[in-house]
Amino acid sequence: MATQAHHSTTRRDFIFVATGAVAGVGAAATVWPLINQLNPDASTLALASIEFDISAIPEGQSVTIMWRGLPVFVRHRTQAEIDEAKAVPLADLKDPETDEQRTKEGHEQWLIMIANCTHLGCVPVGESGDFDGWFCPCHGSHYDSAGRIRKGPAPKNLVLPPYEFLSDTLVQIG
Amino acid sequence: MSEHSTYTPGNAVEKWLDDRLPIIRFSKEHLMDFPTPKNLNYWWTFGAILVMCLVIQIVTGVILAMHYTPHVSMAFDSVEHIRRDINGGRMIQSFHAVGASMFFAAVYIHIFRGMYFGSYKAPREILWILGVLIFLLMMATAFMGYVLPWGQMSGWAATVITNIFAAIPVIGNPLLELLRGGFSVGNPTLNRFFSLHYLLPFIIAAIVVLHIWALHVPGNNNPVGVDVKDTKRDTLPFHPYYTMKDAFGMVLFLIPFAWFAFFAPDILGHPDNYIEFNAQVTPAHIVPEWYFLPFYAILRAIDFNILFIDSKLGGVIFFGGSILILFFLPWLDTSKVRSGNFRPMFKWFYWLFVVNFVALTYLGAAPAEGIYVVLAKICTAYYFIHFLVILPLLGRIETPRPLPTSISESVLGKAH
Numbered sequence: 001m002a003t004q005a006h007h008s009t010t011r012r013d014f015i016f017v018a019t020g021a022v023a024g025v026g027a028a029a030t031v032w033p034l035i036n037q038l039n040p041d042a043s044t045l046a047l048a049s050i051e052f053d054i055s056a057i058p059e060g061q062s063v064t065i066m067w068r069g070l071p072v073f074v075r076h077r078t079q080a081e082i083d084e085a086k087a088v089p090l091a092d093l094k095d096p097e098t099d100e101q102r103t104k105e106g107h108e109q110w111l112i113m114i115a116n117c118t119h120l121g122c123v124p125v126g127e128s129g130d131f132d133g134w135f136c137p138c139h140g141s142h143y144d145s146a147g148r149i150r151k152g153p154a155p156k157n158l159v160l161p162p163y164e165f166l167s168d169t170l171v172q173i174g
Numbered sequence: 175m176s177e178h179s180t181y182t183p184g185n186a187v188e189k190w191l192d193d194r195l196p197i198i199r200f201s202k203e204h205l206m207d208f209p210t211p212k213n214l215n216y217w218w219t220f221g222a223i224l225v226m227c228l229v230i231q232i233v234t235g236v237i238l239a240m241h242y243t244p245h246v247s248m249a250f251d252s253v254e255h256i257r258r259d260i261n262g263g264r265m266i267q268s269f270h271a272v273g274a275s276m277f278f279a280a281v282y283i284h285i286f287r288g289m290y291f292g293s294y295k296a297p298r299e300i301l302w303i304l305g306v307l308i309f310l311l312m313m314a315t316a317f318m319g320y321v322l323p324w325g326q327m328s329g330w331a332a333t334v335i336t337n338i339f340a341a342i343p344v345i346g347n348p349l350l351e352l353l354r355g356g357f358s359v360g361n362p363t364l365n366r367f368f369s370l371h372y373l374l375p376f377i378i379a380a381i382v383v384l385h386i387w388a389l390h391v392p393g394n395n396n397p398v399g400v401d402v403k404d405t406k407r408d409t410l411p412f413h414p415y416y417t418m419k420d421a422f423g424m425v426l427f428l429i430p431f432a433w434f435a436f437f438a439p440d441i442l443g444h445p446d447n448y449i450e451f452n453a454q455v456t457p458a459h460i461v462p463e464w465y466f467l468p469f470y471a472i473l474r475a476i477d478f479n480i481l482f483i484d485s486k487l488g489g490v491i492f493f494g495g496s497i498l499i500l501f502f503l504p505w506l507d508t509s510k511v512r513s514g515n516f517r518p519m520f521k522w523f524y525w526l527f528v529v530n531f532v533a534l535t536y537l538g539a540a541p542a543e544g545i546y547v548v549l550a551k552i553c554t555a556y557y558f559i560h561f562l563v564i565l566p567l568l569g570r571i572e573t574p575r576p577l578p579t580s581i582s583e584s585v586l587g588k589a590h
Contacts, residue, residue: 035352038366044356064454069358071454115454116358119486121337122330122456137458138334139474140542153477155484 044069049174051166054110062126064115067173071115071123072161073134074171077145082108084132085146094149095157102146102157107165112173113147114161119154134158180207204390209409210416211396213585217287218394218416219423220280226424227277228382232375234270235319242322244368246361249324250450268439274316275442276431278465281309289503290524292512293395299504301388306500308381313466313497315374318367320463327444329451330460332359332367338473341490358453398584399512400577408581459541467538468531472496474542475554492554499561506561508569511577519572527560 050067054074057063062075077085085099103111115123122138129135130151131144141152148157163173181199183189192199241260243252256263285305288294294302321332336353340346355362393402393409402408410416434441442464446457462470476489483491499506514521534553540546578584 038352038355038362040351040354040356041362044360044362066453069356069360069453116333119337120334122334122460123454124456137456138330138460139477153474153485153489155479155486 049172051170051172053169054171055169059109064123065173067114067161070161072173073111073113073115073126073147073158075111075126077109077111079109081132081145085144085148088144088146088148092150095155097146097148097157099146102148102160104163104165107168110171111145111147112161112163112171113158115158117141117154118149118156118159119152124158204386206411206413206417208390208412209393209402209405210412211394211402211408211581212410212415213396213398213581214394214416214419215397216419216423217283217291218396219420220284220287221389222420223280223424223427224277224284225382226427227273227280228375228379230273231270231277232379234266234273235372235375237266238270239368239372242368244322244365246324246364246451249322249364253323264439265435268435272431272434272439272442274319275434275463275465276427277312278316280427281312282465285309286528288395289527290514291395291397292399292507292509292514294504295507295510295512296504297392298388298395301385301392302504303501304381304385304388306497308378308385309500310497311374311378311381315371315378316463316465318371318374321364321367322371323447324364324451325447326449326451326455326457327447327460329359329453330456331462332363334460336363338490338493341487343487395512396581397513398515398578398581400579400581400584403580404582461539464535464539467536468534469493469496469538471534471538471550472554472557474538475547475550477542477547492558496554496557499558503561503565507565509572509574510569511574516575516577517568517572518575520568523560523564523568527557530556530560 048068050065052065052074054076057074057076059076060078062073064071064073066072082099085102088099090096090098099108102113117124117136117138119136119139119141122136124134124136124141124143126134129142131142133145133147133150134143135141136143136152136154139153141154142150143154143158144150146157149155161173163171166172181192181202183192183198188198191197238256241252241256241263243249253267256267258264260266288302288305317331317335321328336350336359339353340350342349351357353363354360355366444457444461446459449457461467470493473489473493476492477485478488479485480488509517509520511517514524530553533549534557537546537550537553540550542550
């Protein structure tokens with residue numbers, strides 16, 4: 001050991017760093033489960049897919065259903081609303097999306113969206129606002145008849161959940 | 175300041191204890207003999223008032239937790255159960271709810287007192303930073319406590335405030351789900367908020383200990399802002415002079431406190447919170463409790479994109495920045511003079527800042543439309559200009575008035 005005393009790096013330094021590294025990894029591995037328990041649990045994830053019968057909703061009406069604890073708008077749009085949404089030039093949109101991208105082909109009358117304002121998550125009020133769509137009372141965001149953001153602090157269009165038509169009247173969300 | 179100890183153990187038991195755990199010596203030094211500037215005014219009693227507020231919140235809160243049920247199907251009813259069925263529960267619950275408002279009223283006075291008299295300046299920067307940290311923890315605690323009754327305002331406050339984190343790029347959404355324990359605010363959210371609402375006050379208490387420790391190293395600032403030069407002439411022992419003054423301040427403070435708790439326990443709240451939380455309907459007018467309004471107004475004021483930063487993230491950045499900027503106050507204010515009494519220009523800008531802060535409070539509650547939107551933007555801009563432009567400049571261009579040579583002279587004149 002005496003000959004190594006003047007070396008800047010010794011085997012002891014290596015052991016010191018290696019021990020510290022192992023302890024660090026061990027600490028992180030211990031802390032992770034303590035944080036991960038905060039994430040959505042199995043029972044929450046198990047609710048991730050629902051089926052919904054849309055046949056009872058007449059034209060011009062909408063319902064709010066729950067999916068994964070989130071409210072979801074299912075709106076049966078009138079032809080006037082569809083035409084209005086299609087007529088909007090993309091350049092006018094803050095988050096440009098065509099009406100076709102917002103609906104499923106062959107089912108243009110159905111607009112299915114998560115009902116939380118993309119600003120801070122309030123539920124907008126239907127059939128109101130400056131664009132014949134939705135208006136969020138919390139901070140004044142206006143959405144049009146395709147649920148696209150037109151005015152106000154919200155950055156994005158109302159979010160579309162993953163969904164598909166199992167038949168003409170049955171929709172699976174999630 | 176242990177050199178001020180005059181403690182000599184009175185008997186053999188005290189002597190025995192003093193050699194092992196000198197707790198009596200410590201208490202005598204810090205709670206009784208501590209040399210305190212003799213010119214402190216009533217604005218200085220708010221430190222003790224705040225300790226009282228924390229104690230009231232912890233005592234009433236621990237009792238409420240004995241009767242409250244943190245479950246989405248029972249939380250709302252259990253709070254009503256406390257208010258209607260528990261012996262004296264109506265008063266204990268209202269003291270806790272009103273107590274939160276009184277706590278914030280006191281902390282705002284305490285903060286603005288520190289701002290006027292320059293209590294954040296060297297050598298008290300750490301003292302100030304710990305104070306801002308306590309303020310932040312108070313906000314988190316109050317917010318989570320507000321969620322527990324599970325009314326409409328509770329649930330939507332939880333939704334809106336947790337959504338703030340979703341504005342963070344990339345990690346926003348996973349973080350949001352982690353905080354909520356689900357895809358929306360629900361039972362896991364309520365449970366963890368209850369757990370943390372119980373924990374945080376004790377963390378606050380621990381930081382209060384550090385805050386007082388950091389206070390007892392340099393000692394109190396005072397209304398003229400000059401250092402203690404002669405302990406004998408400039409200071410008085412904390413007990414009985416300031417224990418009595420603080421006690422009197424507490425009594426005065428308890429008058430409005432009791433008035434609210436006994437006669438108007440709900441006047442500071444919102445009627446919507448007596449409707450159970452419904453995830454499908456947001457109340458038409460959603461506003462936070464009054465003590466969050468200035469910061470809420472700042473959050474809402476940013477409704478435009480700033481370069482590549484969208485309006486939502488922009489609002490969150492300004493909202494966070496409005497509180498975080500307080501941490502840097504000791505270095506933003508470049509003047510060496512502590513007390514606003516001797517700063518002729520600062521004094522005006524200080525009151526302008528206070529007026530601006532009150533205006534933000536008003537605007538935070540106003541609907542987000544028309545003139546209010548414009549005013550909120552102006553007031554938000556001024557809030558930041560005060561810290562980032564006015565304070566750094568004032569220290570350079572202002573000529574302070576002459577300071578008294580000592581605390582004693584400012585109190586008794588130059589006679590001796």
